[in-house]
Amino acid sequence: MFESLTEKLTGALRSLRGTGALTEANMADALKEVRAALLSADVHFTVARDFIARVQAACVGQAVLKSVSPGQQVVKIINDELVKLLGEGTTELAAKRPLKVLMVGLHGSGKTTSTAKLGKLLKKKGARPFVVGCDIYRPAAIDQLEILAKQEELGFYSDRVTKDVPALGTTGLATALAQNADVILFDTAGRLQIDTDLIEEVKKLKAAVTPDEIILVADGALGQEAVNVAKAFHDALGLTGLILTKLDGDTRGGAALSIKSVTGVPIKFIGVGEKTADFEPFYPERLASRILGMGDVVSLVERA
Amino acid sequence: MFSLFKKFKEGLTKTVSAIAAKTQGLFGGRKIDAASLDELEEALYTADFGVETTTEILAEIKQAYKKDPALQGRQAAEIGVAVLRRVLEGSEGRLDVVAGTGKPQVIAMIGVNGSGKTTTTAKLAHKFKIDGQSVLVAACDTFRAAAVEQLKSWATRLELDIVASHTGADSAAVAFDAWQAAKSRGKDWLIVDTAGRLHTKANLMEELAKIRRVLQKNDPAAPQHRWLVVDGSLGANSIEQAKVFHQSFGLTGLIVTKLDGTSRGGAVVGIWRQLKIPIYFIGLGEQPEDLQPFSAENYARAIFGLE
Ligand SMILES: Nc1nc2c(ncn2[C@@H]2O[C@H](COP(=O)(O)OP(=O)(O)OP(=O)(O)O)[C@@H](O)[C@H]2O)c(=O)[nH]1
Ligand SMILES: Nc1nc2c(ncn2[C@@H]2O[C@H](COP(=O)(O)OP(=O)(O)OP(=O)(O)O)[C@@H](O)[C@H]2O)c(=O)[nH]1
Ligand SMILES: [Mg+2]
Ligand SMILES: [Mg+2]
Numbered sequence: 216m217f218e219s220l221t222e223k224l225t226g227a228l229r230s231l232r233g234t235g236a237l238t239e240a241n242m243a244d245a246l247k248e249v250r251a252a253l254l255s256a257d258v259h260f261t262v263a264r265d266f267i268a269r270v271q272a273a274c275v276g277q278a279v280l281k282s283v284s285p286g287q288q289v290v291k292i293i294n295d296e297l298v299k300l301l302g303e304g305t306t307e308l309a310a311k312r313p314l315k316v317l318m319v320g321l322h323g324s325g326k327t328t329s330t331a332k333l334g335k336l337l338k339k340k341g342a343r344p345f346v347v348g349c350d351i352y353r354p355a356a357i358d359q360l361e362i363l364a365k366q367e368e369l370g371f372y373s374d375r376v377t378k379d380v381p382a383l384g385t386t387g388l389a390t391a392l393a394q395n396a397d398v399i400l401f402d403t404a405g406r407l408q409i410d411t412d413l414i415e416e417v418k419k420l421k422a423a424v425t426p427d428e429i430i431l432v433a434d435g436a437l438g439q440e441a442v443n444v445a446k447a448f449h450d451a452l453g454l455t456g457l458i459l460t461k462l463d464g465d466t467r468g469g470a471a472l473s474i475k476s477v478t479g480v481p482i483k484f485i486g487v488g489e490k491t492a493d494f495e496p497f498y499p500e501r502l503a504s505r506i507l508g509m510g511d512v513v514s515l516v517e518r519a
Numbered sequence: 520m521f522s523l524f525k526k527f528k529e530g531l532t533k534t535v536s537a538i539a540a541k542t543q544g545l546f547g548g549r550k551i552d553a554a555s556l557d558e559l560e561e562a563l564y565t566a567d568f569g570v571e572t573t574t575e576i577l578a579e580i581k582q583a584y585k586k587d588p589a590l591q592g593r594q595a596a597e598i599g600v601a602v603l604r605r606v607l608e609g610s611e612g613r614l615d616v617v618a619g620t621g622k623p624q625v626i627a628m629i630g631v632n633g634s635g636k637t638t639t640t641a642k643l644a645h646k647f648k649i650d651g652q653s654v655l656v657a658a659c660d661t662f663r664a665a666a667v668e669q670l671k672s673w674a675t676r677l678e679l680d681i682v683a684s685h686t687g688a689d690s691a692a693v694a695f696d697a698w699q700a701a702k703s704r705g706k707d708w709l710i711v712d713t714a715g716r717l718h719t720k721a722n723l724m725e726e727l728a729k730i731r732r733v734l735q736k737n738d739p740a741a742p743q744h745r746w747l748v749v750d751g752s753l754g755a756n757s758i759e760q761a762k763v764f765h766q767s768f769g770l771t772g773l774i775v776t777k778l779d780g781t782s783r784g785g786a787v788v789g790i791w792r793q794l795k796i797p798i799y800f801i802g803l804g805e806q807p808e809d810l811q812p813f814s815a816e817n818y819a820r821a822i823f824g825l826e
């Protein structure tokens with residue numbers, strides 16, 4: 216399935232060989248194939264449509280290169296557009312110290328694990344990270360974070376009795392600062408973007424601890440829903456970054472393009488496994504070829 | 520029973536309003552036209568139905584529209600429901616003792632990370648208890664931090680019998696012990712919660728096979744029920760997941776979780792089309808009672824915003 220787009224495109228554009236330039240008309244079949252590829256990679260319907268329009272605008276008028284097939288040429292242009300879009304913005308976290316980071320997202324997306332992963336990474340870079348467990352709802356969510364914090368030797372605070380999440384956050388922050396921590400990570404409960412009570416709660420938590428970074432942790436295999444989720448979390452909280460998880464599987468990860476398109480917020484890290492070390496900086500080139508289901512063509516065109 | 524149905528509807532109401540909002544007017548009294556057909560296509564794609572199901576529904580509505588240019592939105596919706604109902608025929612799983620096998624009936628909950636296995640284990644055990652059947656749960660996720668504590672905490676809250684060990688223990692040994700305990704206590708059901716694993720990881724898939732082999736030392740038919748818990752907000756990758764889990768473990772059922780959000784779980788229709796694994800329950804929240812039997816009719820009507 217992964218290589219099929221390249222093949223299909225090559226077929227769809229074979230007839231272009233020898234024609235002078237790419238036009239809207241002679242690219243129509245090829246762009247149909249691209250659309251199908253994006254949709255099957257779970258890119259949101261309207262995001263895919265807008266993206267195709269962008270690519271079309273970028274292609275029209277370009278001379279057909281002699282050394283590569285027009286199909287390959289179009290793939291290259293698409294890939295470049297995709298890399299540009301995915302890679303906008305900085306993948307670095309703010310350098311400010313103390314740095315306060317709020318982790319938010321849907322249920323089971325990987326917030327708690329990513330909190331520990333991020334703590335571990337920053338510790339390795341010399342920071343003194345501290346994690347605050349703000350998920351008072353899910354059974355044993357606090358235990359999970361505490362175990363991971365202990366394992367990675369991160370500072371930890373939570374409260375198993377309180378029902379007041381913003382107050383918990385405030386106390387956690389004060390405790391962290393008193394212990395001389397310089398990065399404070401707040402793990403929150405999973406919540407639906409349409410759950411108004413829980414969205415209100417996390418807004419209050421934000422007001423209480425005034426985070427410098429608000430990171431949406433999203434499952435890399437999310438479907439069309441990604442757009443609604445990202446938009447609502449962004450509107451409610453003003454996201455500053457994304458972490459995409461579970462990319463160690465074979466998902467094409469089109470949700471990343473959807474989320475990026477509707478929020479404009481940079482993708483900062485990716486999760487590539489259950490272990491706390493399975494965490495990497497984000498490289499737009501890799502994700503672009505994964506979404507498109509190709510890789511070799513780009514380097515082929517690069518060399519031509 | 521009425522309240523269950525109502526809950527199902529409430530859960531899917533948000534789903535419905537999302538799709539109905541997209542196709543506003545389309546499914547009302549308005550006449551179909553080219554623009555509303557485009558809106559319909561968009562609505563179907565954004566429900567994660569994928570190319571095949573979307574094309575099929577659209578084709579039938581377009582055909583009817585061609586025959587009758589005065590076709591109303593409501594009639595188009597009825598056609599959509601009919602197509603979906605036909606596609607989903609036979610997809611409703613109804614839980615029964617597997618013929619020729621004894622007690623305990625074993626249900627293995629499997630799936631990728633974070634799909635809802637542990638929560639569903641608790642919800643289902645709760646349901647059995649309410650229905651007057653006896654159940655024991657086994658905490659066979661000995662890998663993830665506090666996974667054992669999570670199920671134990673549910674067991675305390677819902678007063679469930681549980682067999683658990685500690686993180687790092689042999690998951691197959693826990694399953695073996697749990698079966699023995701369920702047998703000696705005369706339980707009707709044993710629900711085995713397993714660790715989340717991506718289908719692409721051969722070593723972790725092998726661990727599942729080991730749990731199965733060990734259970735079969737007790738009862739060659741166990742686990743009679745091998746259910747994949749699918750996160751309803753995921754896209755096409757769910758189909759890949761199901762294929763691989765099915766190949767290596769022989770799935771007998773599906774559970775779709777997190778349908779209380781605005782996602783429509785359309786990828787599961789794709790799983791059903793390709794693998795014909797019945798859907799038993801849908802998850803509509805984090806509370807014990809938020810688990811409902813799957814109804815194809817309700818699902819189809821909810822998708823198109825029909826009562
Ligand atoms: N394979 C893989 N699994 C991951 C990754 N990140 C997290 N997980 C797993 O996904 C599951 C859910 O992760 P959690 O960190 O508990 O997710 P969460 O968002 O905190 O969940 P809730 O608090 O219940 O909303 C666990 O089984 C994790 O081990 C990843 O990058 N790859
Ligand atoms: N809204 C909603 N949340 C759910 C539903 N089912 C489970 N959850 C939540 O999803 C998250 C993950 O659920 P778990 O039961 O821990 O998932 P799991 O498959 O056992 O996860 P791992 O063992 O880490 O692979 C938790 O926050 C649950 O509360 C559901 O139907 N609706
Ligand atoms: Mg968590
Ligand atoms: Mg679990």
